[in-house]
Amino acid sequence: MTQKIKTLIIEDEAPARRLLQEFLKEYPEVEVLEECTDGFEGAKKILELKPDLIFLDVQMPRINGFEMLELLRGEDMPLIIFTTAFDEFAIKSFEYNTCDYLLKPISQERFEKAVNKAIEKLKDKNNLRPDMNRIVDEALGGGKYLDRIVIRSGSNIHVIYCDDLLCLEASDDYVIVHTAEDQWVKKQTLKFYEEKLDPAEFMRVHRSFLIKASAISRIEPYSKDAYIAILHNGLKVSVSKAGYSRLKELLNF
Amino acid sequence: MNRNLVFNKIFLRNYLVFTMVVSLVLFVLIHFRYEIPVLFAATDAAVSVFMLCAMLLSLYFVVKFARTDSLTSLTSIRNSVFAGLLIVTAWLFLTRWILDHLFYNYHLYSDFLYVSQALRFVAGMFLAVMVYLSFFLTIYQESVRDAMQRESELRELIQKTELQALKNQLNPHFIYNSLNSISSLTIYSPEKARQMLGLLSGFLRIALRQDAMQMNSLSDEIKNAGLYLQIEKVRFEDKLSWKFDVKEEHMNLAVPVMIFQPLFENAVKHGVQQCPNPGPVKLKTQMKNNILEIHIENTFDLGFQRFKGEGVGLENVRNRLRLIYGRTDLLKAGVRDEIFRATISIPVN
Numbered sequence: 001m002t003q004k005i006k007t008l009i010i011e012d013e014a015p016a017r018r019l020l021q022e023f024l025k026e027y028p029e030v031e032v033l034e035e036c037t038d039g040f041e042g043a044k045k046i047l048e049l050k051p052d053l054i055f056l057d058v059q060m061p062r063i064n065g066f067e068m069l070e071l072l073r074g075e076d077m078p079l080i081i082f083t084t085a086f087d088e089f090a091i092k093s094f095e096y097n098t099c100d101y102l103l104k105p106i107s108q109e110r111f112e113k114a115v116n117k118a119i120e121k122l123k124d125k126n127n128l129r130p131d132m133n134r135i136v137d138e139a140l141g142g143g144k145y146l147d148r149i150v151i152r153s154g155s156n157i158h159v160i161y162c163d164d165l166l167c168l169e170a171s172d173d174y175v176i177v178h179t180a181e182d183q184w185v186k187k188q189t190l191k192f193y194e195e196k197l198d199p200a201e202f203m204r205v206h207r208s209f210l211i212k213a214s215a216i217s218r219i220e221p222y223s224k225d226a227y228i229a230i231l232h233n234g235l236k237v238s239v240s241k242a243g244y245s246r247l248k249e250l251l252n253f
Numbered sequence: 254m255n256r257n258l259v260f261n262k263i264f265l266r267n268y269l270v271f272t273m274v275v276s277l278v279l280f281v282l283i284h285f286r287y288e289i290p291v292l293f294a295a296t297d298a299a300v301s302v303f304m305l306c307a308m309l310l311s312l313y314f315v316v317k318f319a320r321t322d323s324l325t326s327l328t329s330i331r332n333s334v335f336a337g338l339l340i341v342t343a344w345l346f347l348t349r350w351i352l353d354h355l356f357y358n359y360h361l362y363s364d365f366l367y368v369s370q371a372l373r374f375v376a377g378m379f380l381a382v383m384v385y386l387s388f389f390l391t392i393y394q395e396s397v398r399d400a401m402q403r404e405s406e407l408r409e410l411i412q413k414t415e416l417q418a419l420k421n422q423l424n425p426h427f428i429y430n431s432l433n434s435i436s437s438l439t440i441y442s443p444e445k446a447r448q449m450l451g452l453l454s455g456f457l458r459i460a461l462r463q464d465a466m467q468m469n470s471l472s473d474e475i476k477n478a479g480l481y482l483q484i485e486k487v488r489f490e491d492k493l494s495w496k497f498d499v500k501e502e503h504m505n506l507a508v509p510v511m512i513f514q515p516l517f518e519n520a521v522k523h524g525v526q527q528c529p530n531p532g533p534v535k536l537k538t539q540m541k542n543n544i545l546e547i548h549i550e551n552t553f554d555l556g557f558q559r560f561k562g563e564g565v566g567l568e569n570v571r572n573r574l575r576l577i578y579g580r581t582d583l584l585k586a587g588v589r590d591e592i593f594r595a596t597i598s599i600p601v602n
Contacts, residue, residue: 013430015438016437019437085425103429104433159557
């Protein structure tokens with residue numbers, strides 16, 4: 001094999017990075033292009049360097065491993081070996097989706113098994129890769145409701161806290177995220193957010209709208225079976241008949 | 254549930270039935286034993302018994318508001334006896350007055366009324382004692398049940414806190430990550446790896462024998478915190494630093510064992526790992542009106558995290574302080590100007 005396997009290590013702790021580097025010395029065909037210390041840097045380097053393989057820590061500062069992967073949805077993805085100390089929820093998701101992961105403390109034996117398997121997979125172009133979108137969707141939030149949404153626009157990454165969210169709007173393959181000041185476009189489905197945001201706060205009021213109940217300033221009738229909700233920032237949102245009765249139930253009016 | 258018996262429907266119904274039965278017995282007695290005509294006997298029985306039973310209801314409050322913990326004390330018994338005597342005497346005069354006025358020209362009955370005063374008093378006292386006892390037993394039973402419920406709640410809190418404390422000290426993340434660091438150190442710095450194994454086992458020894466109520470000297474607790482931070486420093490290297498400013502005279506004061514641990518774990522997690530340029534984790538002690546205040550602070554970068562109120566760690570500290578000192582105001586925590594500050598207050602006797 002002439003071409004080397006381009007690899008990134010995305011891990012915030014220096015000793016853990018050194019350990020991976022040390023184990024990788026046994027593999028001359030694997031070339032570590034760069035080490036990244038958080039998900040932010042990781043996302044940028046993946047887009048820039050197009051690696052074949054990454055070692056990805058789950059728990060990292062700024063944005064975690066899953067949030068980073070979610071940002072890269074739709075891009076050409078490298079093969080991923082996750083590393084994590086203890087995260088029952090993530091591990092369940094990995095196992096369910098037959099994705100490779102290394103538990104810290106990482107043993108050399110286990111490490112070699114994972115890397116050998118990765119090399120095999122990379123050689124065989126037809127090899128089926130695990131569905132990353134599904135792993136990420138399942139693992140985001142760690143079994144709890146999401147408390148923030150990470151969004152990439154151009155080369156910038158924004159973190160939007162659910163406290164600041166007003167409304168989510170479906171638009172083709174995207175979701176438009178409305179805050180009081182801004183709008184952001186995110187490659188995700190509205191159904192995903194309907195499941196992952198706290199239903200005590202967020203409510204599907206229409207086929208294409210998920211709104212935060214506390215963001216509603218007033219509701220007006222629009223036609224026989226439809227209503228319009230006006231949010232605190234003036235945004236007008238369609239409310240269907242079913243959405244209206246759901247709102248009635250949640251808000252008790 | 255209405256805990257006031259007097260306003261409880263079922264109780265009132267039973268009490269009414271009881272009153273009617275006693276009236277009937279009295280009627281039979283007066284009519285057949287003393288050969289008083291039916292009209293007089295019935296009126297006498299009804300007026301006497303219904304009035305007494307109505308007046309005796311007030312005994313409930315005498316029992317109820319004698320404080321639960323002194324229910325059986327002498328004062329309480331003396332008060333109850335006094336109240337009983339008062340009620341029965343008042344009842345005696347009142348019934349005599351009423352019946353006398355109703356039937357004043359029937360001498361036969363009037364004579365009977367006057368002759369039977371002593372007997373009425375004894376019977377009235379007997380009834381008063383019975384009613385009193387039934388109130389007493391009900392309230393006593395209630396108070397026992399309350400005490401049992403309080404105790405089981407407290408026991409549950411202790412168990413939960415202890416378990417949580419144990420969980421917190423043995424944060425599996427921390428242990429696995431430390432072991433991973435040691436594994437790495439064995440390759441390029443075996444000396445340091447050995448040293449870190451020593452630190453980690455020292456820390457685990459303290460964390461594992463922990464019991465939520467146990468106390469320790471401040472100096473030992475400062476040592477434990479140092480041990481923990483030294484272990485974490487291997488992972489975070491130059492990002493983690495700390496500054497302890499403890500007055501010498503506070504060193505021997507007693508504080509709950511490992512009480513700072515959740516705060517230091519938070520400091521490492523939110524103040525070091527999540528911050529690009531963290532400042533040192535600081536600890537300072539101060540004495541204020543016989544209260545030892547321990548201030549702990551760390552950087553809290555709001556760029557990529559939010560302070561969402563008290564999490565498990567802070568709640569755990571608060572619960573333990575509540576268990577030991579019975580107060581909920583001994584922990585203050587919050588974020589201002591991107592600095593997280595927590596103050597633990599330890600009452601010193």
